[in-house]
Amino acid sequence: MRYVILGNGVAGMEAALALRRRDETAQVAIVSEEHDHFFSRPALMYVFAGQLALKDTEPYDRGLYERMGFERVRGRVASFDTAARALVMEGGGRVGYDRLLIACGSKARPAPWPGSDGPGVHGFVTLRDLERLDAEAKPGGRAVVIGGGLIGVEVAEILKDRGLHVTFVVRESWYFPLALDTREAALVAEHMGHHGIDVRLGANVAEILRGGDGRPRAVRIAESGEEVACDLVACCIGVVPNTGFLAGSGLALSKGGAIETDDALRATAPDVWAAGDCANVTWADGSRRPEPLWYTARDQGRAAAASMLGDEVRYRRGTWYNSAKFFDLEWTTAGFVPVTLNFDNSELPRPDGVREWFQRVPGRFESQRIVLKGERVVGFNLLGSRWNHEPLLSWIHERRELPWVLKHLPEAQFDEEFSPRFAVWPTASVA
């Protein structure tokens, strides 16, 4: 049996390893254009900042392909010939398969404003994006970073760290409303200000203005008409599936370009599966969208491999957890944390029966939010100190109540040497 995996990101690599674990003799070929080895995309910012070499972000040693007997095909897939069961490589050559997994990830959503096309407007998703930004980001320059999500704040941080003046333009009325409520977002915005970032909230971009040399000279804000002067623009308004090469293949794609899959992550052609950022999957609320996240890409890769091996598979995202950083502000989330802002910038009401325990730790950039359904703890959103998600998830599964969780919370704290031990402050309230 010849398995071909397109993409050596987390979905593709975890699928390859899961296949090998179960079938020692299978042929496994991995096709990738970006890099010879699997690296951690969330760690790209540290590579840009020079804090890590790319090699340091590779989760496995460089002998892995050889040891596992994986065939490496380095190059860009130009199209997919479903009838002939082959990937068609740029510059010629075909890669045939018995079973194929497409795990081709995503790319930066292109900037949609007038003036976006041309030099000096950057995304930050791939190694090539990193190289292009690296070549243009000069100390003393001025950058406008657009987009209030995790990638935007990372790019703001690395550009600031390099010595650029950074204006961070966010369309929503508060930063990262997918994950933070007004109190937490205010804390993060205050923290960014502390680091010298000029944060503009509730600001829509109208246009990127270019100078006589064709390079960006300013970003015009729709509401105020202000022209924010800049030498480069980083557009961090999300990602889109990297599936352009599938046009004309007959494989069903969603409106947004994600590969339609069934519960077992099978695509719509025989013996073809999809996993990771490029796959359209069913969410807990029944909607269908990709899950552009590291842990879900890993889980989908493993589930797709089991399905390719003939197991009965029904992929559903497990209890959610994630962690990231806003500058040096740690963030850990686990379980159900309601989204607080609608796409049209209107505030979303809290779901029925949901209450929240919240405190901001006095004198520190630190807060804890615990989400309750009835008396049961169902989610955590913890800012400004480091937490181990595993006990948090167990307590959710064990249906623990708030008093018990507050008593045991210090057991989930990672960095007592840097932050004070968790305590309940008079600022705490449940509402």
Ligand SMILES: Cc1cc2nc3c(=O)[nH]c(=O)nc-3n(C[C@H](O)[C@H](O)[C@H](O)COP(=O)(O)OP(=O)(O)OC[C@H]3O[C@@H](n4cnc5c(N)ncnc54)[C@H](O)[C@@H]3O)c2cc1C
């Ligand atoms: C800056 C940044 C920070 C992030 N931080 C977080 C975080 O904190 N937490 C979190 O959960 N998620 C984070 N993410 C998202 C996470 O990195 C992705 O969800 C995850 O990497 C997706 O994995 P994947 O295997 O689906 O795709 P990818 O990692 O994108 O891999 C896709 C692979 O497909 C290959 N490929 C694509 N098209 C072709 C083609 N035509 N021909 C040949 N090869 C091709 C590429 O070379 C690559 O090997 C972050 C992403 C970015 C960009």
